[in-house]
Amino acid sequence: xxxxxxxxxxxxxxxxxxxxxxxxxxxxxxxxxxxxxxxxxxxxxxxxxxxxxxxxxxxxxxxxxxxxxxxxxxxxxxxxxxxxxxxxxxxxxxxxxxxxxxxxxxxxxxxxxxxxxxxxxxxxxxxxxxxxxxxxxxxxxxxxxxxxxxxxxxxxxxxxxxxxxxxxxxxxxxxxxxxxxxxxxxxxxxxxxxxxxxxxxxxxxxxxxxxxxxxxxxxxxxxxxxxxxxxxxxxxxxxxxxxxxxxxxxxxxxxxxxxxxxxxxxxxxxxxxxxxxxxxxxxxxxxxxxxxxxxxxxxxxxxxxxxxxxxxxxxxxxxxxxxxxxxxxxxxxxxxxxxxxxxxxxxxxxxxxxxxxxxxxxxxxxx
Amino acid sequence: xxxxxxxxxxxxxxxxxxxxxxxxxxxxxxxxxxxxxxxxxxxxxxxxxxxxxxxxxxxxxxxxxxxxxxxxxxxxxxxxxxxxxxxxxxxxxxxxxxxxxxxxxxxxxxxxxxxxxxxxxxxxxxxxxxxxxxxxxxxxxxxxxxxxxxxxxxxxxxxxxxxxxxxxxxxxxxxxxxxxxxxxxxxxxxxxxxxxxxxxxxxxxxxxxxxxxxxxxxxxxxxxxxxxxxxxxxxxxxxxxxxxxxxxxxxxxxxxxxxxxxxxxxxxxxxxxxxxxxxxxxxxxxxxxxxxxxxxxxxxxxxxxxxxxxxxxxxxxxxxxxxxxxxxxxxxxxxxxxxxxxxxxxxxxxxxxxxxxxxxxxxxxxxxxx
Numbered sequence: 001x002x003x004x005x006x007x008x009x010x011x012x013x014x015x016x017x018x019x020x021x022x023x024x025x026x027x028x029x030x031x032x033x034x035x036x037x038x039x040x041x042x043x044x045x046x047x048x049x050x051x052x053x054x055x056x057x058x059x060x061x062x063x064x065x066x067x068x069x070x071x072x073x074x075x076x077x078x079x080x081x082x083x084x085x086x087x088x089x090x091x092x093x094x095x096x097x098x099x100x101x102x103x104x105x106x107x108x109x110x111x112x113x114x115x116x117x118x119x120x121x122x123x124x125x126x127x128x129x130x131x132x133x134x135x136x137x138x139x140x141x142x143x144x145x146x147x148x149x150x151x152x153x154x155x156x157x158x159x160x161x162x163x164x165x166x167x168x169x170x171x172x173x174x175x176x177x178x179x180x181x182x183x184x185x186x187x188x189x190x191x192x193x194x195x196x197x198x199x200x201x202x203x204x205x206x207x208x209x210x211x212x213x214x215x216x217x218x219x220x221x222x223x224x225x226x227x228x229x230x231x232x233x234x235x236x237x238x239x240x241x242x243x244x245x246x247x248x249x250x251x252x253x254x255x256x257x258x259x260x261x262x263x264x265x266x267x268x269x270x271x272x273x274x275x276x277x278x279x280x281x282x283x284x285x286x287x288x289x290x291x292x293x294x295x296x297x298x299x300x301x302x303x304x305x306x307x308x309x310x311x312x313x314x315x316x317x318x319x320x321x322x323x324x325x326x327x328x329x330x331x332x333x334x335x336x337x338x339x340x341x342x343x344x345x346x347x348x349x350x351x352x353x354x355x356x357x358x359x360x361x362x363x364x365x366x367x
Numbered sequence: 368x369x370x371x372x373x374x375x376x377x378x379x380x381x382x383x384x385x386x387x388x389x390x391x392x393x394x395x396x397x398x399x400x401x402x403x404x405x406x407x408x409x410x411x412x413x414x415x416x417x418x419x420x421x422x423x424x425x426x427x428x429x430x431x432x433x434x435x436x437x438x439x440x441x442x443x444x445x446x447x448x449x450x451x452x453x454x455x456x457x458x459x460x461x462x463x464x465x466x467x468x469x470x471x472x473x474x475x476x477x478x479x480x481x482x483x484x485x486x487x488x489x490x491x492x493x494x495x496x497x498x499x500x501x502x503x504x505x506x507x508x509x510x511x512x513x514x515x516x517x518x519x520x521x522x523x524x525x526x527x528x529x530x531x532x533x534x535x536x537x538x539x540x541x542x543x544x545x546x547x548x549x550x551x552x553x554x555x556x557x558x559x560x561x562x563x564x565x566x567x568x569x570x571x572x573x574x575x576x577x578x579x580x581x582x583x584x585x586x587x588x589x590x591x592x593x594x595x596x597x598x599x600x601x602x603x604x605x606x607x608x609x610x611x612x613x614x615x616x617x618x619x620x621x622x623x624x625x626x627x628x629x630x631x632x633x634x635x636x637x638x639x640x641x642x643x644x645x646x647x648x649x650x651x652x653x654x655x656x657x658x659x660x661x662x663x664x665x666x667x668x669x670x671x672x673x674x675x676x677x678x679x680x681x682x683x684x685x686x687x688x689x690x691x692x693x694x695x696x697x698x699x700x701x702x703x704x705x706x707x708x709x710x711x712x713x714x715x716x717x718x719x720x721x722x723x724x725x726x727x728x729x730x731x732x733x734x735x736x737x
Contacts (some may be wrong), residue, residue, distance in 0.1 A: 044569040044570055044571060045569055159660040161660055162660065189432035189433055189596070189661070190432065190596065190598070190637060190640045190641055191432060191636060191637060191640045191657045192432075192660065193640065193642075194639075194640035194642075194654055194656055194657070195656055195657070197642070198654070198656050216569070216570055217642065218570070218644035219641065219642030219643055219644045219649075220642050221644075222642060222643060222644045222645055222646040222649045223642045223643070223646070223649040223652075242646045243646050243647065246644065246645055246646050246647075247647075256571060257570060257571060258644070259574075260570065260571055260573070260574035261570060261573075261574070261599065261644060262574075262577070262597075262599040262600050262602065262603035262604075263599060263643075263644070264598065264599045264602065264626070264638070264641055264643060265643050265645055265648055268602065268603045270578075271574040271577055271578055271603070272574070273571070273572075273574035273575040273577075273578055274571040274574070274575075275575065277539050277541060277542075277569075277571075277572065278569075278571075
């Protein structure tokens with residue numbers, strides 16, 4: 001692992017034109033994926049993590065999506081400026097993608113061997129026999145037993161876990177430098193998830209490929225990643241090494257997430273829920289997107305969007321720790337899950353009486 | 368108005384008769400072929416001899432992977448399946464075979480909350496009508512009284528009274544789940560059967576609903592039968608846990624007992640497969656990675672249903688019992704039911720210790736486990 005970034009997303013903005021108006025999906029996102037590392041992109045549905053990855057792959061829907069700002073640097077080249085033909089060479093070969101639902105990412109009317117060899121032969125000049133041998137090798141690598149026979153089966157013959165293994169085999173067919181895995185195990189049962197994570201972890205280690213792992217599951221990121229970027233409402237709100245995010249979270253949203261999940265590793269305690277819900281991103285964001293749900297908010301949070309800055313006075317080894325917050329929780333507050341200073345009381349809008357619904361408007365009330 | 372179960376106290380229950388007593392529940396679905404003349408070509412053994420007790424005011428969690436029969440069990444209890452056998456005794460009354468008005472009367476005391484808050488609410492009905500529907504169906508109160516009750520119920524689940532005038536699409540997933548809960552509470556049920564009530568929700572919303580479920584249970588003395596695959600959430604809210612695999616109960620015990628010392632190899636593997644949101648613990652963890660997939664319930668393996676994937680069987684050199692005899696659910700001290708011929712070998716094994724060693728590694732470094 002080195003500190004050199006293989007992928008740099010800089011100030012990326014993505015908007016969608018819909019019948020209901022503009023959706024501000026991604027609002028100036030920046031992060032790096034370094035060579036050989038696995039970066040976790042964590043957030044809830046609608047926070048922009050999948051849209052970000054589609055923007056990297058240039059797979060956003062042409063008609064409705066626009067990218068008014070930002071750069072996506074892959075090995076120094078801005079992918080957003082490449083011609084479509086050049087981009088086609090990068091997809092699959094340099095950057096491969098694994099999606100959540102293995103059922104829809106395989107072609108149901110093609111034998112899996114065909115799907116594998118097709119991928120290989122689209123990018124490499126090799127013969128059928130050689131491609132087939134390579135396909136068998138790949139299937140064996142992801143743990144598909146009796147590859148010789150499986151290769152001529154159709155996808156419906158395989159279970160969800162097996163299909164995801166096949167998808168991984170296809171993704172790895174051309175030894176990509178970067179693998180984007182979008183919720184790769186969300187559709188799977190927990191014992192099958194353990195199998196697939198094991199395969200991914202092993203293959204990432206063996207091939208040295210970098211990985212961008214998109215997930216909402218904090219357990220999965222804890223077990224898979226070296227660094228994490230936490231997203232909320234189209235912003236990266238915190239980024240740090242995985243250890244630091246869990247040991248010393250600095251953003252109120254990260255703190256809230258960590259306190260709102262039941263833990264297997266501790267005796268059951270009260271869950272501190274994050275009250276309210278994420279904003280609908282139909283207005284140009286003003287101020288901090290988390291302010292309506294935040295117990296640490298100060299007046300500036302309503303007006304000024306905090307930029308991602310290094311955490312003040314952090315020791316050298318924490319230099320990577322960046323947070324977008326005007327009033328970050330202290331370590332004690334992060335442990336407690338609530339502000340301990342005077343003047344910061346209860347979190348806004350407790351669940352049992354919150355201003356939850358604003359008909360027609362879709363946003364949350366602001367004071 | 369209506370006063371059922373409201374006064375019941377959340378007792379520990381072990382002495383009193385259970386609210387719900389399920390014995391040898393069997394649910395089979397026929398597999399049919401042909402268009403005009405449907406003939407049966409086999410059966411899916413969805414649930415096969417499930418037994419458990421649930422006491423007033425308590426929560427019983429049922430965990431297991433897809434196809435293990437947990438949802439079918441839940442639906443059998445609210446009598447949404449027709450072909451069931453065995454015994455389901457609710458508050459002293461046998462439900463199996465019950466029909467007509469008697470069934471209707473029992474049904475108001477057992478309510479269900481579904482997984483998908485998007486498809487379980489009629490999009491063309493206002494929230495007020497949705498919540499009032501059980502009251503209307505069971506002819507409770509005047510329209511005015513019902514309106515007042517709906518307002519009350521919405522407040523109980525943390526929604527504003529004016530939500531009654533809105534349509535489901537105006538609400539987020541978490542809020543819809545609250546609406547579903549308000550509807551379930553309308554008739555003062557004693558038992559709520561909740562099938563994956565939080566799995567469709569976002570992480571930050573799940574805690575809201577879990578807290579609400581716990582709050583409602585305390586307030587109204589409700590019993591929950593909770594079906595979920597999120598094992599940490601089940602542990603958080605349940606008093607007892609049933610672990611199912613391929614239609615069979617593999618293990619059941621009090622929550623504390625099950626998570627302290629899981630005794631079935633499947634439970635051990637299940638717990639060890641859950642990723643822990645703590646990178647330091649994760650780095651030191653050794654998982655049991657099960658081989659292969661869950662077999663089809665249409666063609667379950669002979670003997671122990673788990674034997675083709677069992678790590679313990681392999682460790683013991685593939686003893687023939689596992690393939691030949693189906694292990695009965697048996698009681699191991701202190702109060703732990705487990706269906707494994709070799710459960711004693713799990714006790715104190717390195718694998719068991721590792722599966723529950725969440726706080727600190729228990730093995731000295733350098734020893735080679737397994």
